[in-house]
Amino acid sequence: MDGFSHEGNMADVSTLGAAGRERVQEPRSRLVPALTVVAHALPHRVGERLLLHPVLLGREVAVSRNLPDFQRPGAPLGLPLADPFLSRKPLVFSPAPGEGVRLDPGEGSKVMLGGELLQGPWAFTREEVAEGVVLELAGRVVLVLHLADVQAETADPLGMVGGGVGIQRVRRHIEQVADLHVPVLVRGETGSGKELIARAIHQRSKRRDQAFVSVNLGAIPKELAAAELFGAHKGAYTGATRDREGFFRAAHGGTLFLDEVGEAPPEVQVMLLRVLETGDIYPVGGHTPVATDVRLIAATDAQLEERIQDGRFKAPLLHRLSGYDLRVPPLRERREDIGLLFHHFAREVLEELGEAWRLTPEDASAEPWLPAPLAARLVRYAWPGNIRQLRNLSRQLIIGSRGQPRLRLDPRLEQELEAAQAPRPGRPAVASVSAPEPKAAPRRKASEVTGPELLTALRACAWDLKATADRLGIPRSSIYDLIDRSPNLRTAGDLSVEELTRCYQECGGDLEAMAQRLEVSKRALGRRIKELGLVPGNT
Missing domain, CATH: 3.40.50.300 (P-loop containing nucleotide triphosphate hydrolases)
Incomplete structure (x- = not known):
């Protein structure tokens, strides 16, 4: 599919996961659609937001390079996005049926949605907005369209990073129970x-x-x-x-x-x-x-x-x-906070490396240190390991890009950030909204998985690493460690050019057959043969 040329029908609410349903169980009068900056050439802009109050009142909101102002919650003043590569012609946000939000890119900045170019108006249900919709503008700025709590506190005395609905709910619970002896x-x-x-x-x-x-x-x-x-x-x-x-x-x-x-x-x-x-x-x-x-x-x-x-x-x-039950939301329910959290962890690493200046550039026209496509992938990712995984991945990414002008993914991190599921036909993967999956195996420690058990699971799942992790009841990130430690297993990156070319010829370019024969991840294998200029089949 080349893009989106018409206003699509929305996903049925029944496809929304339990986590998404819980996100919208706040009093609706307090929640309004909002746009939060999660990536910008000037990193200090990350976390600023624009409340789309007029959309709830039946009016339009036009967003361009020059208008309106984005500001931090509680701040008296704000600034427009002001990236010189964004268009002066606005994107228009307007009401959609069922308290949803409609986006019309018009002739404004190019909008990437789920990795694809948005070519015409597109509407999002309230449930999808609650999940968080990732918008990549002109390949430079990344925004999340989400629901914001208009009664959110302006300051955080608790040392928690983020201002989304989920973390604000946690803050309120803490204030309510902290001084009690329960x-x-x-x-x-x-x-x-x-x-x-x-x-x-x-x-x-x-x-x-x-x-x-x-x-x-x-x-x-x-x-x-x-x-x-x-x-x-x-x-x-x-x-x-x-x-x-x-x-x-x-x-x-x-x-x-x-x-x-x-x-x-x-x-x-x-x-x-x-x-x-x-x-x-x-x-x-x-x-x-x-x-x-x-x-x-x-x-x-x-x-x-x-x-x-x-x-x-x-x-x-x-x-x-x-005596008091308190639920901490997983990171996938806090997409609007991922930009702030990433830069929080980035600052810790960069200060140790002596490169904290990367977070204080003065030229808004410079190439962003955190590329917008990478930022969008970070926000769309499901984060099964939550904040701990984000912290570890940010360290790996920053140290691995040390001395480089921009952050770059190595093959292993590329694999880790692969989308769990492909977009459904006819619409983008806006927020990982998907049908309920079969119940996963009971959780266990990766150290309990034996080499033969791992190999059996990989073969049974056709070398789909996520399916294998679910079958074994371990985090997907642990699969890579287990494969690295197994002398009888390898990854697509371990294959020589000669072996890849020979297998490609013998299998007639059939990617499925190649993955089965070479016993490596089909997705990673597909990337390798594309890098060689070959065209995979059955993708």
Whole structure:
């Protein structure tokens, strides 16, 4: 498909994932369409936004190089986009049915949507806007069309980066519960920042001047968990050569953060329930209760209700832990914040490299250090590892581009950022809105996957790395590490030109057959043969 030449029909709301549905369950009177800058030749412009109030009132909003002003939430003044490569002729945003937003590029700047050129008016449902629509303008500036909370706070005393609806909701929850002496259960996917939330609660509580003790239960051997948490007397078990204080007593008067609480062994669950009910702990090997004064915050990325049904978690403990239940949104629900987060992590790395000047250019006509197509891919990516993955990828990208005038992806990062699914026929992949996928395998650690198991899964999934990761129940990023460590596996980048050319000729350019014969990722293989000037078949 060359582009979009007409106003398309919108995706059925039933195709929107549960995460997307939750995003729009705010009071509609508070949420308005907005445009947020996520990439610009002047990085300090990232995070500025334009509220599209008139669209809700049935009017149009024209956006060009010179008008209107974008500004940070709460700032008294703003500036137009002002990139000299953008057109003076405006893009026009107007109402669409069902509180949606219609975009007409007219004769204004070229707009890339889902990697394709928008050639005519296009409408987005309210649900799609809630998911976040990535707009790339003139190959220079990247905006996200999303819903913004008009009552968002103007400042963030909690040290959290971002101003989207999801993170503002978290801020409100923190303010509501921080000064109370109730346990809090923080739910969220791995890497979504649950410990940061726990620390913010502690810092806003009456215990802020006391200890904050963080414990990852998933990292403690199960046989030592009780002693580590509640302490132990000398001789209580083999290897107990001295009295152990335990994390509860170390956090006395302050806050104890228990991450991965779903991994607590059964006997530890019983002891946690007792301390939540009475405030007393019993050190291992002891018979006298020890009073404690601890504010408990627990976190999990597991569905504890399912574990209760399986008999792996105690229902009374869940009820005690969730004195207040707080959900941290995954990064894919915070697309408008990705630009700010990326530049936050970039500054940390660039300062260490002595290249922080890259984030303070003065010439708006210079080639952006973060190319717009790359920025758009970052925003569209699903981020299964959430903020932790974004931080690690940004470091890899920046260090790998050290000394270069612009950021460039190496082949491995290129693979990692591949879109999970191709666009549906007739419309762009605006926000990864897709039909529900089959239920993935139970989550597990990549270290548990054996070489033969990995090879079997790769073959069963026709070397589709995402499908393989889902089949094995591990993050997709771990697949690359497993392949690198396996002496019997290789990637498309490991293939020689001679082997690729010979296989291409023998398979008649059939990409599917080549991937099966060479046993490498079909997508990565397709890129390699295109680099050689060959034309793949069956793509």
